[in-house]
């Protein structure tokens with residue numbers, strides 16, 4: 076079932092004429108001419124669509140929390156900052172089919188009563204910004220944006236804002252600060268953006284994929300969307316796959332397929348690259364806990380793990396992980412987990428905004444310890460120290476970046492402590508180029 | 522509104538934060554604050570020194586809050602129950618915050634002008650452990666001259682943002698701010714500009730540590746050898762209410778007056794602070810009220826009358842030696858990492 080990417084490979088789909096030929100902007104027509112804003116919100120609620128930016132918060136519910144005081148503007152802001160290592164789905168969608176996002180923006184803005192909406196795009200993606208701007212101009216020319224859209228009396232201006240060049244600007248309140256022209260520091264919450272967001276006005280921040288899905292929901296109804304998927308994981312999800320699979324790339328999957336199928340079926344990743352075995356997976360972008368092969372394929376109850384929010388988090392952090400943003404990183408037995416953890420640790424160290432002391436100092440500290448261990452200068456006590464530092468960050472910071480930095484380190488040690496110990500005990504072996512610890516009897520052992 | 526903090530219940534106005542309520546009860550339950558500064562709007566929420574556990578959200582919804590909350594920016598609800606020093610999770614987190622704040626701190630108290638009136642010293646003494654667990658090298662920065670009056674020692678900065686907000690709110694244009702991110706973030710002026718502004722000196726007073734210091738007072742004395750005296754003058758720029766710090770007959774420093782939480786209530790102008798350094802410039806009101814536990818109270822105004830809060834024996838027992846030997850000897854010299 077393809078909802079967002081059905082026509083993505085049609086030549087010229089980035090132009091408004093080709094996009095319209097394939098049913099594009101019908102949702103705008105339907106919503107603005109035949110539905111009230113509340114009816115649109117109602118359909119999105121019924122769809123069970125959950126935020127695709129990472130946290131998985133129900134989109135309809137978020138919309139219904141939006142404060143609507145008289146005489147105060149409301150804003151919709153699309154979070155297209157996508158900077159999490161392993162996640163590159165929004166980039167793909169906007170680059171190939173910008174009108175899919177713009178259509179969703181119009182429908183969603185209408186539902187929320189926003190008269191100005193913003194797409195905040197990761198600053199490094201300048202060419203995507205140009206693609207979007209061109210598409211927006213086309214939409215203006217066809218009367219789909221601007222004053223009195225399609226004669227409905229609804230006005231909307233849509234702006235693209237290049238991001239500030241920092242991962243942290245993807246955190247919704249940092250994004251709003253940055254959009255206001257300030258340093259991208261996350262705000263303390265409460266107040267939440269739904270009450271005081273952009274310029275202190277009620278604001279909804281949603282991910283590209285969340286917003287893009289709303290047009291299909293308007294066209295086909297929330298109930299139809301909810302039929303796809305399992306339980307509270309409804310609809311389709313874009314998964315960006317990187318690492319040691321035969322066919323890395325962006326896939327739109329119906330939520331609910333098994334992880335095993337997703338990795339090994341030819342329809343999706345096509346299995347691990349020839350001659351190698353699955354060792355570990357980071358299922359939802361670099362901040363979610365890494366899981367070894369046996370735990371990613373099956374839960375501890377012996378059930379096959381599914382690509383759903385619930386199944387992936389089954390077992391909590393002890394044996395589970397999260398669907399997150401859908402950045403699916405697959406590692407085979409040639410991957411050194413310590414090295415991988417250092418790479419992530421270095422990223423969070425580099426990207427912490429530095430406001431709260433636990434995240435600012437803790438990320439740097441963990442990076443330095445991991446660097447020593449990886450380079451053969453670790454001590455046994457460093458491993459427990461890492462876990463303790465990660466615990467002192469987790470939950471004690473302003474924004475979830477602190478947690479995102481703490482979790483990968485704690486999870487790597489939870490599931491691969493033997494690799495860390497091997498680095499500490501056998502530095503001369505561990506520092507050989509390409510050296511990887513092989514756990515005896517592991518499913519990935521060769 | 523009734524709120525209970527460490528088993529003590531107090532009635533406060535709606536809109537009061539947990540920290541303000543705790544301060545009303547008294548210093549024994551007031552959480553430490555490294556970034557919050559009541560007179561400065563928008564301050565607080567950053568350092569995480571003041572984290573507390575809310576075990577009951579309110580009368581109406583008595584569920585506990587899942588995470589520790591920053592007490593300086595969390596408003597009380599009627600019937601809220603808070604644990605501060607009575608909660609082991611809070612104490613553990615606070616130990617962590619001290620450790621984090623000292624991780625890259627140079628511990629150069631012996632040559633720091635702030636020593637003796639430094640909030641980080643107090644915080645570390647009360648809430649920290651004495652032995653460091655890190656062996657890593659510190660991140661370091663070069664000291665910077667911010668014009669004729671202010672010296673920045675970035676190594677000592679805890680990035681509380683107080684000076685940034687103060688410059689926004691009490692001067693007529695901020696020319697300094699935070700550059701870069703994370704533990705490589707630094708306070709700086711854009712392209713080494715001088716901070717030159719009638720009220721710029723106040724950033725020195727709000728700085729909880731010795732990162733921003735008064736160049737006219739630099740290395741002149743240790744604060745506990747000076748005699749603070751409240752004084753005023755009629756000034757056309759500010760209230761003229763100040764504290765003069767004497768060494769013998771000489772005024773060696775002028776600061777704004779601080780309350781018992783170390784907060785300036787009336788900011789003063791640079792003329793009062795840097796130019797009026799003669800007794801004849803001022804009307805003397807009398808000795809400044811010094812908190813008993815403060816080292817500043819040592820040897821003052823009839824030392825017989827003021828006994829230190831901690832008798833010597835107790836002080837000796839509580840004495841904490843900070844051991845920050847970062848033993849890197851296990852690293853082979855030829856393999857010392859950068």
Ligand SMILES: Cc1cc2nc3c(=O)[nH]c(=O)nc-3n(C[C@H](O)[C@H](O)[C@H](O)COP(=O)(O)O)c2cc1C
Pocket residue numbers: 125126127128129130131132134154155156157158159242243244245246247248280281282283285286474475476479
């Ligand atoms: C450090 C950090 C980075 C984030 N980056 C992104 C991002 O690039 N894109 C995104 O959609 N959400 C990102 N988020 C999540 C947003 O804060 C927010 O939850 C999301 O945009 C809400 O949209 P959704 O409900 O549609 O998922 C990030 C969160 C954190 C803490």
Ligand code: SF4
Pocket residue numbers: 243260261426427428429430431432434435472473474475476477478
């Ligand atoms: S958790 Fe890290 S990134 Fe988030 S506000 Fe605190 S210092 Fe900044």
Ligand code: SF4
Pocket residue numbers: 677678679680681682683684685708724727728729730732733
């Ligand atoms: S210089 Fe002082 S006041 Fe400014 S951020 Fe650093 S510690 Fe805070």
Ligand code: FES
Pocket residue numbers: 553554555556557565566567568569570571572591592593594
């Ligand atoms: S004083 Fe509350 S977080 Fe700093």
